[in-house]
Amino acid sequence: MLQFVDVSKRYAHGAPLALSQVSLDVAEGEFVVVLGRSGAGKSTLIRCANGLVSPSSGEVRWNGRSVTAARHRELLDLRSEMGMIFQQFHLIDRLDVQTNVMVGRFHDLPLWRVLIGSFPAEVREQARQALARVGIDHLAEQRADGLSGGQQQRVAIARVLMQRPKLLLGDEPVASLDPVTADVILKLLKEIHQQERMTTLLNLHDVRLAKQVATRIVGIRSGRVVFDGPPDQVDDARIREIYGAAE
Amino acid sequence: MMAVRRKVLLTLLLVLVAVIFSVQDAELNFGEIGELSNSADFLAQMWPLDFSMLGHSLEETLITVEIAFLGTLAGLVVSFPLAFLAARNTSPHPTVYNGVRSFLTFLRSVPELVLALIFVPTFGLEPLTVIMALFLHNGAVLGKLLSELVEAAEPGPQEAVASTGARGVLVALYGIVPQIFPNILSHSFYRFEVGVRSSLLFGAIGAGGIGDVLYLHFKTFEYAAMAVDVLLIMVLIWFLDYMGSYFRAKVI
Numbered sequence: 001m002l003q004f005v006d007v008s009k010r011y012a013h014g015a016p017l018a019l020s021q022v023s024l025d026v027a028e029g030e031f032v033v034v035l036g037r038s039g040a041g042k043s044t045l046i047r048c049a050n051g052l053v054s055p056s057s058g059e060v061r062w063n064g065r066s067v068t069a070a071r072h073r074e075l076l077d078l079r080s081e082m083g084m085i086f087q088q089f090h091l092i093d094r095l096d097v098q099t100n101v102m103v104g105r106f107h108d109l110p111l112w113r114v115l116i117g118s119f120p121a122e123v124r125e126q127a128r129q130a131l132a133r134v135g136i137d138h139l140a141e142q143r144a145d146g147l148s149g150g151q152q153q154r155v156a157i158a159r160v161l162m163q164r165p166k167l168l169l170g171d172e173p174v175a176s177l178d179p180v181t182a183d184v185i186l187k188l189l190k191e192i193h194q195q196e197r198m199t200t201l202l203n204l205h206d207v208r209l210a211k212q213v214a215t216r217i218v219g220i221r222s223g224r225v226v227f228d229g230p231p232d233q234v235d236d237a238r239i240r241e242i243y244g245a246a247e
Numbered sequence: 248m249m250a251v252r253r254k255v256l257l258t259l260l261l262v263l264v265a266v267i268f269s270v271q272d273a274e275l276n277f278g279e280i281g282e283l284s285n286s287a288d289f290l291a292q293m294w295p296l297d298f299s300m301l302g303h304s305l306e307e308t309l310i311t312v313e314i315a316f317l318g319t320l321a322g323l324v325v326s327f328p329l330a331f332l333a334a335r336n337t338s339p340h341p342t343v344y345n346g347v348r349s350f351l352t353f354l355r356s357v358p359e360l361v362l363a364l365i366f367v368p369t370f371g372l373e374p375l376t377v378i379m380a381l382f383l384h385n386g387a388v389l390g391k392l393l394s395e396l397v398e399a400a401e402p403g404p405q406e407a408v409a410s411t412g413a414r415g416v417l418v419a420l421y422g423i424v425p426q427i428f429p430n431i432l433s434h435s436f437y438r439f440e441v442g443v444r445s446s447l448l449f450g451a452i453g454a455g456g457i458g459d460v461l462y463l464h465f466k467t468f469e470y471a472a473m474a475v476d477v478l479l480i481m482v483l484i485w486f487l488d489y490m491g492s493y494f495r496a497k498v499i
Contacts, residue, residue: 093425103421133469
């Protein structure tokens with residue numbers, strides 16, 4: 001479904017490679033967790049999937065179409081099929097929760113409606129339902145920046161549900177949350193993975209959490225894939241291989 | 248230690264030389280200081296205050312404010328799209344970015360007075376001339392200020408909106424504008440305050456408003472009525488200062 005073919009990324013001339021010849025195939029229905037230290041290239045990998053970052057060489061393919069070569073309308077169409085959540089949630093702080101969720105439909109709503117902020121009743125209703133699905137429909141009218149971290153990530157997940165993508169991307173979605181909330185949010189993502197059959201590709205740095213939810217784990221070290229296999233193969237030796245010795 | 252002292256002495260010497268040259272060139276005649284009583288006379292004639300023309304002066308004060316309001320608002324409306332073209336992160340092309348940026352810089356370098364003079368042959372010494380000058384100047388200044396706000400906006404929300412497949416104009420409108428909105432309002436209100444001061448001065452060259460009335464009362468020796476105009480202006484400036492700080496505290 002999502003293929004990385006020999007993908008390398010160098011951010012600036014003379015900078016080290018953030019990704020080095022990464023090849024990876026994510027199949028429909030998988031829950032893939034990418035593990036690695038900070039700076040190993042995990043975020044770059046996730047961002048290459050929907051073209052927020054362009055690879056320096058290699059290609060990303062989505063259901064046979066090239067993300068790397070896509071431009072303009074074509075790239076927007078591809079992106080609309082992948083939802084994404086972030087470590088810092090990245091909601092629009094000064095707008096209310098419901099509008100934040102409706103961002104998920106910006107791709108297919110008529111431009112003029114979004115420009116003047118006139119959303120059809122049925123879209124508002126869908127936003128309410130998406131919020132109910134993640135358990136916070138009572139917060140719909142509140143401003144996004146008044147919410148706790150866990151609530152903000154729920155809003156972001158509701159936005160993804162609104163978007164109805166085929167793939168969910170997550171860049172360290174629970175790294176800014178306390179351990180209990182992190183568990184709850186990850187369980188929610190797992191639930192959505194199973195109930196909506198949403199293929200999922202996440203970065204995490206917590207091995208314990210990764211083993212709880214993943215159907216497959218990919219280890220990245222210094223921009224290279226050093227492990228790719230089922231969670232039960234991730235033992236202490238593998239963990240050392242992915243994370244390296246403590247400095 | 249010695250080096251520092253020498254630097255201080257040298258600076259003082261340079262300032263002294265500058266003062267001497269300036270005094271000479273401005274042909275200051277301190278002999279006339281004995282006739283300071285003339286100014287005292289002038290001030291004395293302001294009393295008792297003449298409120299008979301207060302109604303007219305109030306109307307003209309409102310016109311001064313309206314001139315500044317229209318000039319600033321028009322400038323803001325035009326600067327808004329220009330700011331996105333002149334910001335590195337939202338400009339469609341480096342050529343557009345450089346072009347708009349240079350244009351704004353050029354326009355900003357033209358003094359408001361010169362802009363006004365350009366429109367005098369067309370509109371005459373009228374409020375519209377001042378509005379046009381304020382509009383062009385504020386458009387350029389706000390365009391530059393807003394483009395800097397756009398460039399400094401947090402990339403996070405922009406990435407989040409872009410990740411849904413929303414097009415660029417929506418990424419700008421939803422990912423950038425809400426976060427810089429309080430600053431846009433604050434900058435605009437400040438430009439409005441500056442616009443009121445400019446509009447007062449343009450009044451004195453005959454372009455309408457309370458500045459115009461004040462100068463007219465001065466020229467016709469109606470000093471007691473003029474004093475009322477001065478009071479009105481002081482109240483107006485004080486009021487705008489107060490509104491400005493209230494406004495800024497409220498929005499952010």
